[in-house]
Amino acid sequence: MRKKVTKAIFPVAGLGTRFLPATKSVPKEIMTLVDRPLIQYAIDEARAAGIKEFIFVTSRGKGALEDYFDTAPQLEAELRKKGKDDLLELLKNTNMDSGAIAYIRQHKAMGLGHAVWCARRLIGNEPFAVILPDDVIAAEKPCLQQMVEAYEETGGNIVAAMEVPQEKASSYGILDVKEDMGSIVSVRGMVEKPATGSEPSNLAVIGRYILTPRVLSNLNKIKVGAGGEIQLTDAIAQEIEADRPVYGYRFRGQRFDCGSKAGFLQATVSFALSRPDLRDELAMFLQSVVAEQRAAQ
Ligand code: G1P
Secondary structure (H helix, E strand, C coil): CCCCCCEEEEECCCCCHHHCCHHHCCCHHHCEECCEEHHHHHHHHHHHCCCCEEEEEECCCCHHHHHHCCCCHHHHHHHHHCCCHHHHHHHHCCCCCCCCEEEEECCCCCCHHHHHHCCHHHHCCCCEEEECCCEEEECCCCHHHHHHHHHHHHCCEEEEEEECCHHHHHHCEEEEEEEECCCEEEEEEEEECCCCCCCCCCEEEEEEEEECCHHHHHHHCCCCCHHHCCCHHHHHHHHHHCCCCEEEEECCCEEEECCCHHHHHHHHHHHHHCCCCCHHHHHHHHHHHHHHHHHHC
């Protein structure tokens, strides 16, 4: 029996500069896809995968995130008075059991590896998940749950993986594939943001990881890497060098890069179209917009 994965780290310290001015006073993770903030999608996915402890690595100005997961006594009393049980039920999803959620500050923006390392004492000697809330994944079976199931078979370290166009490879961590077994690949190496032309494949790391605590020990002494930052990819790659297994997992689902405006808009449209209460009206609107554009061309 493998140790169960019950802890997840959510790196949410980023400034969200790509969404300024919106993110001047609102954390990026609170930005809304239809009617749920980005972070709620990440939390729901973690819960579905059996995560019980949620560790947020935050920074200055992220107070709205803490409030979001807190109870809201005044709002709840008001809804109760008005008999709005459906909304009260909806809000339950935003609450956490006491002690199930922790916030750690990343005092300096030193990269994803450093953010994860900030949570080391809360992880201790257990396997753990990392979820990057910018990567939103629509899937019948939530992505992290798929990965937990794969982990039960393989153990080791597992990173979510997806083929990307070659010209985009330099924006990702890229896997050097040793053996391709279909949904699972074993990995011979990993490179963070390879220079164009030097990428070992077009299989990119997407923001879901199940990692062994050794990766945290590696982060104790890792040097700055791509972009002058401490890279999680480099700490995972050290496991391979030490002859310990690392796998890529080709998940079933559609990933949206909500760290970019185009990706965020695509996710918004796609999630709205999957909602029975919004689908018809939005589809009609989109059709008319496309027709108008075609006519204008
Ligand atoms: C991070 C990781 C990278 C991964 C990507 C997925 O990069 O460092 O390995 O491919 O997330 O979204 P970032 O997008 O934060 O630059």
